[in-house]
Amino acid sequence: MTDFIKVENLVFDYIKSEDESTFRAIDDVSFTVEKGSFTAIIGQNGSGKSTLAKNINGLLLPTAGKIYVDGLDSADPENIWEVRQRVAMVFQNPDNQIVSSVVEDDVAFGPENLGVDPKEIRKRVDEALKSVEMYEFRRKAPHLLSGGQKQRIAIAGAVAMEPECIVFDEPTAMLDPNGRKEVIRAVRALNDVEGITVILITHYMEEVIHADHVYVMDKGSVKMQGTPKEIFSQVEKLKELRLSVPQVTLLSYELKKAGVPLPDGILETEELIRELKKVQ
Ligand code: ADP
Numbered sequence: 322m323t324d325f326i327k328v329e330n331l332v333f334d335y336i337k338s339e340d341e342s343t344f345r346a347i348d349d350v351s352f353t354v355e356k357g358s359f360t361a362i363i364g365q366n367g368s369g370k371s372t373l374a375k376n377i378n379g380l381l382l383p384t385a386g387k388i389y390v391d392g393l394d395s396a397d398p399e400n401i402w403e404v405r406q407r408v409a410m411v412f413q414n415p416d417n418q419i420v421s422s423v424v425e426d427d428v429a430f431g432p433e434n435l436g437v438d439p440k441e442i443r444k445r446v447d448e449a450l451k452s453v454e455m456y457e458f459r460r461k462a463p464h465l466l467s468g469g470q471k472q473r474i475a476i477a478g479a480v481a482m483e484p485e486c487i488v489f490d491e492p493t494a495m496l497d498p499n500g501r502k503e504v505i506r507a508v509r510a511l512n513d514v515e516g517i518t519v520i521l522i523t524h525y526m527e528e529v530i531h532a533d534h535v536y537v538m539d540k541g542s543v544k545m546q547g548t549p550k551e552i553f554s555q556v557e558k559l560k561e562l563r564l565s566v567p568q569v570t571l572l573s574y575e576l577k578k579a580g581v582p583l584p585d586g587i588l589e590t591e592e593l594i595r596e597l598k599k600v601q
């Protein structure tokens with residue numbers, strides 16, 4: 322496996338325009354993201370997740386430290402378009418990301434701006450819509466769609482740019498439970514089927530159980546990292562960081578505390594059932 326993204330001792334300070342005082346939003350963060358992997362980033366509001374995301378695709382540039390995307394230094398002005406071409410972003414609010422009154426025009430918007438050949442655009446738009454299961458909606462008006470459908474249109478727009486990696490910054494935060502499920506299914510399929518490198522920032526612990534690697538941020542630094550099982554085995558530590566664990570993990574944890582012999586870090590219902598059967 323090759324490292325697609327390398328974050329080296331990243332520091333990012335916001336500078337207030339009024340008095341030029343600085344606020345350190347990212348404080349010495351280092352990690353790597355392998356090509357084709359699924360990385361999740363969790364953390365409280367204000368822990369620096371969005372700032373990190375924007376640094377990864379060159380919307381913000383490091384105050385100190387380095388970010389390499391596919392070997393390209395994000396701080397080199399000559400690389401900026403190449404970095405943004407390789408790393409697309411999907412944000413929280415689908416309404417802010419939709420620009421056209423017809424679904425397929427909206428998905429075509431990005432590649433049109435890149436000057437892609439119209440025939441190629443047609444192909445990309447159809448494939449992108451299929452990859453998020455929204456092809457049948459191609460002639461519809463986005464504003465008539467549900468939140469989850471709109472977000473999948475925004476995702477198709479990112480896919481049509483043919484990035485290597487997509488950073489999803491809390492893509493389900495504004496959605497109802499059904500919309501959340503649809504969007505997470507689409508995100509997982511992009512990773513599993515299309516091989517797109519995924520970085521998912523989220524507040525919902527259930528959404529990270531299938532990630533290859535999880536980073537937990539707090540106050541601008543990475544406080545924990547590991548597989549979902551490793552992370553969610555540490556319920557007390559997560560509580561200290563004011564984070565929860567998936568419901569089934571919490572239930573298993575409480576059962577264990579009450580004396581039921583269960584392993585740590587149970588992530589799925591089926592797993593708990595299997596373990597409970599062993600107990601009898
Ligand atoms: P998260 O996405 O984890 O909620 P952010 O990266 O948005 O966190 O913010 C990290 C910290 O940086 C927060 O304390 C936030 O108030 C501060 N911050 C974010 N954007 C700005 C900005 N444009 N100017 C000054 N401070 C900011």
Ligand code: MG
Pocket residue numbers: 370371372490491
């Ligand atoms: Mg954020």
